[in-house]
Amino acid sequence: MAKKKTPKLHLHIPVPAARPGDTPTFDHIPLSPAGQVLRPKIDTQEEQLRNFPYELIRVLDDAGQAVGPWVPKVSADFLRAGLRSMLKTRVFENRMFAAHRQGKTSFFIKSTGEEAISVAQSMALESDDMCFPTYRFSGWLIARDYPVIDMINQIFSNEKDPLKGRQLPTLYSARDYGFYSLSGNVGSRFGHAVGWAMASAYKNDHRIALGLIGEGTTAEGDFHEALTFASVYKAPVILAVTNNQWAISSFSGIAGAEQATFAAKALAYGIPGLRVDGNDFLAITAATRWAAERARNNLGPTLIEFVTYRASGHSTSDDPTKYRPADEAQHWPLGDPIERLKTHLIFQNEWSEEQHTKMEEELSASIRATQKEGEAVGTLGNSKPSVSEMFEGVFKEPDWRVIEQRREFGI
């Protein structure tokens, strides 16, 4: 019997490097120095790209210099616009988070520390491309000047809520801004990005799609199914994993990070996998452009892992000090995306502390004013769309059940 010859089996359960009370460490996360990773031509064969999932593409070094082959061609105006959108996202989200604490809405979710991904990708892609976002992607909308008042009205579920009170706060939908309808279940739109891209290819169009997923959610079948279809049909799609180290209370090891990087999931599907500094606005811009160019030239999909850190709690329902060291964010080796881009612009003599402070004040004032405008319409519970909206939109044409039930309801 095998029993005698082999050791007793034991069940492995991953545990994170640090829990509350421990000293935080990120030594287990492999980093490459800025500028070190090569930039391959977009038509490079996949077998030549197989080390990329274990490198980290970085452009901004610690001093704020942009270095190496991935430095994207961008103007100072472009970078200032990116900085502004990131800061606007942060100011907006902090205010809405506080509004939840004041009972003005039921739920809110922030992207603090991850703003570079949503903003840089929004700016890197075309206005008619479609993004299939996660709930940590409001920067996409802000970078495209989506009206903040519409987001606030949605968050308050008030009379002017563009989604008519039907959806949980922050689960926006904005087709005209290339922002696909969000839902509360994670992962289930990843394959839609691939299908959208396949449709564009079928129609001989020029549009591409971007799918986002959290590292925790890569465990869902949706992730693997989407990669299979993207690979098989060479779909013009960018599939991106935002690896912010945490999935509510579960560290990335529960999603397989002890065994492989998330970019490395690309290897088995035979598609390029890039691992990118997710707090580096320039690196995100460059990697997204690289993958977009491949997609637009019939070279197929790219998987990108953005290495970042969820600097706040999961949502308004979460207290992260219960499961990770309270000061873990301070030990995150890739810094803060806003600070890093700001340092770079200052280094280039294209920005100053005074300008930054002024911009922050101006954004705070404008978000505050917009919030007031939303509050004047109403916050959750003291203003809502007409209750008839509850019965609309189930089908294109209501069937008898809804018609009868409306009557029973008395409207």
Add this chain to the structure above:
Amino acid sequence: MATMNMLQAINNALDVKLAEDPDVLVFGEDVGYFGGVFNATKGLQEKHGLTRCFDTPISEGGIIATAIGMGAYGLRPVPEIQFADYILPAFDQLVSEAARLRYRSNGEFWAPLTVRSPYGGGIFGGQTHSQSPEAIFAHITGLKTVIPSNPYDAKGLLIAAIEDDDPVIFLEPKRLYNGPFDGRHEEVVKTWAGHPNADVPAGNYTVPLGKAAIVRPGADVTVIAYGTMVHVAQAGIDDSGVDAELIDLRSIVPLDIDTIVASVRKTGRCVILHEASRFGGFGGELSALIQERCFYHLKSKIERVAGWDTAYPHAFEWDYFPGPARLSEALKRSMEA
């Protein structure tokens, strides 16, 4: 005996089973160190060890598939699905595998798992944190579906489910976790303290699956409910002034058909209440069963009070939720006919 809320009772049931049976394992998204997003598994990892209560990848299909494999080996897995809305990625595993394994292997393999999952609305959770999916499980032969309405039952039913050799879907009315919510949402939130069914004995006891409870005896009309709606029904009955008999099904599969039939034959009237949307809801099955077995005793048509046939709408939570007022109107309709 201790006063417990529903979460504490569930936590206590898991604690009792983990302590007495080394084959019981508890796992799911965020259930380990953190103790679950609702705290249902709080402290269990620390007390029973890393391999007895642990976090899983975010993959409901994977959670249920591995639970079935463990169950086939001989363990008694108790996986948690964070919200019942997120059971759907595991649907194939539940329907084609857990429910069918015993039958198709002629008893060589079986899946003694208990899938715990918070369900139901009333917490402003929007479309994907509010649904009541019990009817889709009731439709699947080979699955049992249990829904407690109070702390005493929650512990006793959960232990019975874990000890059961067949797969059980254990739906926890999350709106009842901290108090007996009766649908009067404008009122101050009640806690379980002082509620007769919040006295929970220590140690192992079971409430058998398939045995309904008569919460309130009555002569004029039978009200059938489960989960949160048991408390809503009580409020609606009080408002209506009708002498209704209230049945808490406790499990919808197995179904205590005898208690239902005896009550409806006595009252001759019946109102069914559930939070799930009406069309294809479990009320339809109940209504058909009662019609088949009590036709000549019925004095009025069977009424169904349920969620509307729409998704659960965030801003219209209380317009959607079938509260006491709608039940009491249905009771009056039932009595007038």
